[in-house]
Amino acid sequence: AKNLLGKNRSFHATLRKESPRILITGSLGQLGRGLAKILREKYGRDNIIMSDIAKASWDVLESGPYIYADILDFKNLQSIVVNERIDWLVHFSAILSAVGEQNVSQALQVNVEGVHNIFELCRRNNLRLFCPSTIGAFGPETPSNPTPDLTIQRPKTIYGVAKVHMELLGEYYHHKFGLDFRSARFPGVISADTAPGGGTTDYAVHIFHEALRQGKYNCYLRKDTRMPMIYLPDCLRATVELLEAPSENLKMRTYNINAISFTPEELANEVRKFIPRLEMAYEPDERQAIADSWPQVLEDSNARKDWGWQHEYDLNAMTIAMLEALAPTVK
């Protein structure tokens, strides 16, 4: 009996673990690979499960666990949580602002129905949940410079409407059921290695590719359209810091995150310091109305106070980092 007990003890000891096991949904998008890399360095390669509904490239498959997860299929999600013994979930699956306007019913399915599944999944299985929100959760009636955490939210895109719904539902589940929900309202994310997927802020990524490739960029926004932006490494660090912050430090559950704010013209002038031949043209399309309804600068003193948020990359540092990362890839 002594032996059996001893064996049992050691069995439980092997199950007891220091590191959380984390599932990332929508991980083939702009943020997933980078986040998985950071979390794997901290918590171990096999404790971070990347997931999405598409086939992954070899470099993703070689980097660690990758599985199929359809956020519209609750049973599939539940089986993953059970089989993979998930503790925390980072929910990145979303249809972004510009693409959402082209297909409202798909955006509703992914951004609302999918989010319902994720909240229920996390509640039933007692998971910590990080789900990003966005500057798109604000609208034209919101004070735009600066935009506080608690203010008028009347977004005019389906993406924004769904994100407000997500924020409110997360806070409701937190108060009603004790769900450990955390959300950061991200600015437009600028990244070199992964492309954004159909947002309104994407020009700030495309401009670098076009400046390097052909020295010209035709921007779909007016040159004076100021929007908040963030360089990917800062955005990923914010995600990890909020995900790991002690729960008792979080006075709120949805935080604005600010980093850099600039206009297309200001960005072009910064790029010209390194590529002087860059020619710009401005032909605003339907994304202009979306950009005009969004904040210009986010007020993020609560994030700075509660969990020490600080961005590192300003416009100049981000521009240099983007050009250094992309220049070798341009033929």
Ligand code: AKB
């Ligand atoms: C978009 O432009 O839709 C996104 C966002 C700001 O959330 N990049």
